[in-house]
Amino acid sequence: MADTSDLRNGLCIELDGKLYTVVNFLHVKPGKGPAFVRTKLKNLENGKTIEYIFHGDVKIKTVRIERRQYQYLYREGDSFVFMNTETYDQINIEGNLIENNDLMKEGQLVDITFHAETEKPLQAEMPPYVELEVTYTEPGVKGDTATNAMKPATVETGATVMVPLFINAGERIKVDTRDRSYGERIK
DSSP: BBBBBGTTTTTTEEEEEEEEEEEEEEEEEOOSOOOOOEEEEEEETTOOOEEEEEEOOOOOOEEEEEEEEEEEEEEEEEEEEHHHHHHHTEEEEEGGEEEEEEEETTOEEEEEEETTOOOOOOEEEOSEEEEEEEEEOOOOOTTTTTOOOEEEEEEETOOOEEEEEOOOOOEEEEEEETTTOOEEEEE
């Protein structure tokens, strides 16, 4: 058990029977009344964020989590199969635990967060950027680069991302996995 002074970003806690990680927190000491902590918590089961206020010296149940690196092997229905890079054990993870999972390509390394006591996978986190090859996009017209216009492009994983007009099929691009935005062209 911990109290509100132990809150920090990344801490995993149990609240109302659900697991949350602290995204942001702020200790507030108003002129009148007791101090409190305003937090933004992310639900580890469904990914939704909530705002929650802890008053005074409330006891908080902390949960121990472990992060391990796994390699993505293949998709099996609605789940994804990963292999531990140290023990070569394979696990299946549901697609809803992986944000923007359609940007993941075979052989990619992913960090998976586990509940330490139950060994249940809580979420999988892709690297911030991935390099993908554009397999199809409409050809850009010469002279259309005066504005920041974007066009849809299909990448090797089958996902669709928005790219600038000068990107053509066959080129490699860097894509941000957090918001699916175009990063840069890889030479």
